[in-house]
Every structure is written in C-alpha cells, then in structure tokens.
Amino acid sequence: MKKYWTIFRIELQNTMAYKGAGVVWMLFDLLWMFAFPFIWYVVLNAREGGINGWDATAIVHYYVFMAFLNNLIFMHPEVHTSNEIYEGRLTNYIVRPVSYLMFTFLHEVAWKVVRIVLFFPVFVGIVLAIRQFIPFELPQLNWQVIPASLLAAPIFFLTAFIIALTSFWLEDSKVTKNLFWISSGLLGGQFAPLDLMPDFLQKVAAYLPFKYAMYFPLSVLSRAISTPEMIRGFLGQIIWVAVLLLFAVFVWRRGLRVYNAIGR
C-alpha cells in the first residue's frame, strides 16, 4: 500500500502544477448547469403537474447534482490511458511492480482532489445565480445518495478505462472516445432524464452501464423513487461494477499481448 500512497502523492503534486487545466475542465463539467435547467424548466412549467414524476424543482436538482457528479465522481482515464498506449509510453509502467489500473485510478483521484478545492466556490456561486431565475429549494439529502454516487464512480471509471484500452487494437482511439462521450451522455441521462426520452432509448439504456452511473444516482437525489426501484438500481450498480472489473482485466491482458510499444 505504501507504494500506492507514494504514487498518489506524486500524482497530486503533478496535478497541482496544472491548476489552469483543472479550472478549464471544471468549467467544461459545469457547462450543463448554465443551460439545461432553463430549457427543461420552460418545458415542465408549461406542463403543470410535471411529466413522468419530474417537475421544475426536480429537474433543477437533477442538473445541480449532475454538476457535482461530473466534477467530483466521474473520472476520465480514457484520455490519458489511450494516449499512453498510442504513444508507447505505457512501457514505462508495465515494467514496474505496480498495477496499471490502480495507477490510473490514483492519477484520476489526484485530479479530483484538486478539483474539490476549485469546484465548491464556483458551484455555490452558480447555484445562487440559478436561484435568481428559477426559484427552488435545495434537496433534502437522503443517505442512499452516498452509496449510489460511490458505486457510480467505479462504473464510469471502468467503462472509460475499457474504452481507453481499445487503443491496443485501434492505436488512434479518438473516435471511440467520441463515441463514448456521446453515448454516455445520451444513454446516461445527461441531456434529459431518461424518463423524458423516447421509449426506444430507455430500452437501450437499460442494458448499458451509463444509466447506473448517471441516471440512477441523479434520480435518487432529485425525486422520490419507490423501494423496489431503489433496490433494482443498487443491484444493477453492484452487478455492473463486478462485470466491468472482470472485463477490464480481461481486455487489459488481451491488449498487452498485442501491445508493441510502437510509439517509442
């Protein structure tokens, strides 16, 4: 464990050197909050009584919490890892007695630690600004939000990690990363709660991990969901964590067989 603590400290120092980049990515992750609550507020206000259990207050909670998840929970190893494979820099890690998966995780956690410091003042400012235009009260936090968010983190991380590993075969994985960003947004509920999306998308989303990484924790916070729905959600999260972990290890091992450090 000591070596991983050392890696984390080094990664933290490394991250501190790029605070500017941290601010830019933070703004990127906050952008949804500037726009989406307003359009859905217009739509839901026009439909008195809300749609499928979503009213104007719930939708604002949904996007405010999404900013929180985007900034502090979701990690993006797909960018860093795929570049390391593509450019052959992965060689530096695989000859060392450390788990690359763990190393990547710590690298991402270090970014999140720095992000916490940058995020909260801006977040509070934006929430206050939105309240100027859309009256809403802050949601009552129920304890289920915490495990739902903590389980969402490995689901998103492992999915992104697997996407990054496609670089073993594709080398240039720009397009797979794009595909991942679009599909996670679309099928995870970033653009709209899945209940408000067309039926066919809801059906597709049910078979993919994004719903459990994004939509489920957001729903737990934003609106009252039934106990069976809650249990199904948590079970889905646990199953996806296990499946994705096994699949990530499998793809990693297969990928190493074809890796030839061509970029070095």
Next chain:
Amino acid sequence: MRHYLKVLLILAKLNFIHQSAYRPSFFFAVVGKILRIVLFIAFTDAIFRNVPEVAGFTRERIPLLILTLMLMEFMMGIGFHRNLLYYVYEWIRQGTYDYMLVRPLNPIFLTSSRVIDFFEIIPLVATLGALVWYIVVLHVPFFVVLGYIVILCAGYFILFAIALMLSALNFRTLVSTGLGRLYESIGRLNRFPLDVLPKFWRVALFYVVPIAVAGNIPAKFLIGTWSWAQLLYIVAFAVLIFAVAVKFWYFALKHYQSVA
C-alpha cells in the same frame, strides 16, 4: 492563391492517406455521427412531445437549428477546429511546430489547415443536402436564404477568430486540450433555442461573444426572428474580431520560444 490551393490539395491527400490507415476508426466515426443524429432527434422529441413551441421554434422549425449547427460543426471540423484547438498544443509540446513556421507559407494558413478531417466531409454533404431540401420545403424566400448564407460565412469567421485567439494562448503557456473541449461544448449549446436563457446569457451569447452564430442566429434569421440590422451587426463583428484575432496571433507568436 494557386500556390495555396496546391498546398491545400497536398495536405488533403496526405491526411486522406493517414486516415485511411485507421479503417476501424472510420467505422466508429460513422457510428458516432449516427449517434449524434439520434441524440438530436431524441432530445427534440422529448421537448416537443410536451410543448408546441420553445422560443419561437416549433417541431417543424427546429430541424433548421439542428441542421445549421451540424453544418457549422462539420465545416469547422474539416478545417481549423482540431488544428487550432487540439494540435497546436501537441505540436508545440513535442517541438514539431518549428518545422511549420519555417515553411514559405502564411503560418496562420498552415497552422489552421495542417490536418484536414475527411471523416467530416460525407456528413457535411449529407447535412447540406438535408438543409437545402428543408429550406425548399418550408418555402423560405430567396433573399432570406441569401442573408442566411451571409450569416453563415460571417459566423464561420467569428468562430475561426475565437479559435485562433485561444490557440495563440499556447505560445505563452501551454493550454491543454480541455480548452478545445470547452469551446466545442459552448458551441453545442446551440442545439437548443438559446432564447430560453436569462437575459444576461442571451446578451453574452448573441452579442458579446456571439457563439450563437454556430446555430441559433442563422436559424433565427431563417424563421424571421433575427433582423437585417442584426445581420449587419454580425458581419461587422466578424470583420472586427477577425482583424483583432490575426493581430493577437502574431503578437503572441513573438513570445514563442521553441522550447519543447
């Protein structure tokens, strides 16, 4: 001019060879484009299933906004977008930018057209076709279409100028690709009518830094909620910001130290 066209053709050929080397990428790129269309359809369906109109856009008019945004994105994608917002950072970091500066060509031209993205050409043609068809179906008057084209051109220059200024920041301090993603995402706010935003944001996005030229402003002109006087403002803004951006870029270039 002929010399530059010849260079552009050679660059296009080189990039075509490079991109065809990654055939699975082509397949995934097509899937990505289809997914984006699905996203647009699903998003607009989710909205207009519940309300007949949002800020002047109805279910019939909203394709004008979406197709305009896509057209603008593909035009930027083929040309300067990735070059200025992603690759300049990489070229400077890796120390290969010097090779571009020593060429007997305008450095802004070479920097912004070094990589031509062929993945965007097919969807560009398809989008253009769909847009023309839709404009004909809606019987949009000829002069309005002419004004729309003028706004599109002015918009392209505005978006280019903003990207050029952002890329120039790399000469002073290396700005990671996050800035490119941020620029993209602000542009993609155009996927819905920006008139629903509070007045402060509307003024910012339509007049101060008119990112709305990537979709909302041209589409509003087509449906008649953006006037000719406002069109003139956009054209004047385009001329001004382009001149400022070029000056700023050369000023920033003086600080380039060639330290990779």
